[in-house]
Amino acid sequence: MKNKFRIYTIKLNRRLLLLIGFMVIFLIAIFKLRDSQVLDIFNFSDKDIIVVDPGHGGIDGGAGKKSDILEKDINLGVSLKLKKELLVEGFHVIMTRENDESLEDLSSINSSRYRKDLDARRNIINNNKPLVFISIHCNSSTRSSARGIKIYHYPNSVEGEELAKNISESIDRNFYYNYFRDDNLKCEILCEDFFILRETEYPGVLVEVGFITNPEERRLLQDDEYQQKLARAIKKGILSYLQK
Numbered sequence: 001m002k003n004k005f006r007i008y009t010i011k012l013n014r015r016l017l018l019l020i021g022f023m024v025i026f027l028i029a030i031f032k033l034r035d036s037q038v039l040d041i042f043n044f045s046d047k048d049i050i051v052v053d054p055g056h057g058g059i060d061g062g063a064g065k066k067s068d069i070l071e072k073d074i075n076l077g078v079s080l081k082l083k084k085e086l087l088v089e090g091f092h093v094i095m096t097r098e099n100d101e102s103l104e105d106l107s108s109i110n111s112s113r114y115r116k117d118l119d120a121r122r123n124i125i126n127n128n129k130p131l132v133f134i135s136i137h138c139n140s141s142t143r144s145s146a147r148g149i150k151i152y153h154y155p156n157s158v159e160g161e162e163l164a165k166n167i168s169e170s171i172d173r174n175f176y177y178n179y180f181r182d183d184n185l186k187c188e189i190l191c192e193d194f195f196i197l198r199e200t201e202y203p204g205v206l207v208e209v210g211f212i213t214n215p216e217e218r219r220l221l222q223d224d225e226y227q228q229k230l231a232r233a234i235k236k237g238i239l240s241y242l243q244k
C-alpha cells in the first residue's frame with residue numbers, strides 16, 4: 001500500500017509539473033504575442049504628424065486679467081508638455097507657436113489681426129497634413145463656480161467626434177480619476193462652429209483645459225505637474241483614437 005501511494009504521488013507530481021510547465025510556456029507565448037502587437041500598434045514614425053496649436057499668444061492674451069495669469073501662457077505650458085509626450089511616442093510634432101507670439105505676420109490675407117492669426121494657424125494645420133490636430137485653450141465665465149474640461153469638435157464631424165470621445169474617456173480615467181482622485185468630475189464633449197474646426201481638413205478638436213475664472217482651476221492650471229498629467233491624458237486619448 002505504501003509503495004503504491006508513493007508511485008501515485010510521484011505520477012501526480014509529474015503531471016502537475018508538466019501542467020505548470022505548459023502553463024508557463026503558454027503565458028510566455030501570450031505575453032510575447034501581446035508585446036509584438038503593442039509594438040506594431042505604437043510603431044509611429046516621424047512621418048506621422050500631429051499639430052499642436054496653443055491658442056492666442058503675444059498681444060492676444062486670451063481670457064484672464066492683464067495683471068494676473070493669462071490664458072495664452074497656460075495654453076503654451078500644456079501644449080509644450082503635450083509636444084514632449086507625443087515626441088516620446090515617435091510622432092513628428094508641429095507647433096503653431098512655441099513662444100509668446102501671435103501669428104498674424106504669417107498670414108497674407110487682408111483682414112483683422114485676429115482673423116490673420118487664425119488664418120495662419122489654419123494654414124499650418126492644412127499644409128502639414130496631420131493625423132490629428134489639437135488646439136489648446138482655457139475657458140472663462142462670469143460665474144466663478146463654472147469649472148471643468150470641455151472638448152469641442154466640429155458639428156457632424158465623425159472623426160472629430162471620435163477623437164473627442166477618446167480624449168474625453170482618457171481624461172476621465174487617467175486624469176480626473178487616477179490622478180485628481182475625483183470621479184465626480186467628467187470631461188464634457190460639445191460641438192461648435194469654431195473657425196479652427198470648420199476651416200481645417202484634418203481630424204481635430206479644441207480642448208478647453210479648464211476655467212481661468214474659477215479660483216481653484218486657475219491655481220491648478222498654473223501647476224507644472226497638473227499640466228503634465230493633463231498633457232499625458234490627452235496624449236493617451238490621441239493614441240487610443242489612432243489605434244481604432
Ligand SMILES: [Zn+2]
Pocket residue numbers: 055056062063071137138
Ligand atoms: Zn482661447
